Amino acid sequence: DVKVTQSSRYLVKRTGEKVFLECVQDMDHENMFWYRQDPGLGLRLIYFSYDVKMKEKGDIPEGYSVSREKKERFSLILESASTNQTSMYLCASSLSGQGHEKLFFGSGTQLSVL
C-alpha cells in the first residue's frame, strides 16, 4: 500500500521556537506538497517541490521554508513559530507528468503554538 508518513500527529510548541515537520513518501513520487488546513478555509498550499533540491512557493509561504534533500523526504520549517501558525498541516505527494493531479496525503500534523 502506498504511503505518505508524517512524523508527528500532534505537536505543541512555544512562540518563537523553530519547528520542523517531516514527511516521507515511499512511492518514488517526484512531486511533494505542504498544505495547511483551517476550519472554514479549506486546504491552502504553502510550498511544493517537483524535484530534489527544487522548491516553489504556494499561496501562503510567508513564515515558512522547506527542504528537499532526498526524493522521498520533504520538510516544512517554521523559523520562528507564531500563534497564527496553529493549524493542521498536511503533506502530499504525486507523480510527475500524467497523474500529477492525483495527490496522496499523509494523516496530518496538528500543530499548536502557545
Add this chain to the structure above:
Amino acid sequence: GQQLNQNPQSMFIQEGEDVSMNCTSSSIFNTWLWYKQDPGEGPVLLIALYKAGELTSNGRLTAQFGITRKDSFLNISASIPSDVGIYFCAGQPSGAGSYQLTFGKGTKLSVIP
C-alpha cells in the same frame, strides 16, 4: 490564487438519503477532482474528471465535469454512516502551473443513523 466556491458548507442528512454538493469557479478548469477526508485522516481521492461533460461513478458516488468547465458536482446515493467526513473539490485551472491544484473549502457531511 484561484478560488473555488463549494456548497453547501455543511449538511446533516438521514441515513439512506441522497446527497448533492457542487463547486463553481469564475474561471475555466482543465481538471476537477473530488477528495474525501475522514475524521483524523488526510484527504483521499474519490473521483477525477478530465473532460467537459464527463460523468464518472465510483460505487455510490457520481461526479460530473460541468459543460462550461467552471463547475463540478458530486452526488452520493443512499448515504450510510461511513460517508461522514469532509468532501473537497479541487481543480487545475486552465493555464495554471503544472502542479498546483486549487481546493474548495469543503462540505462537511453528517449522517444521522
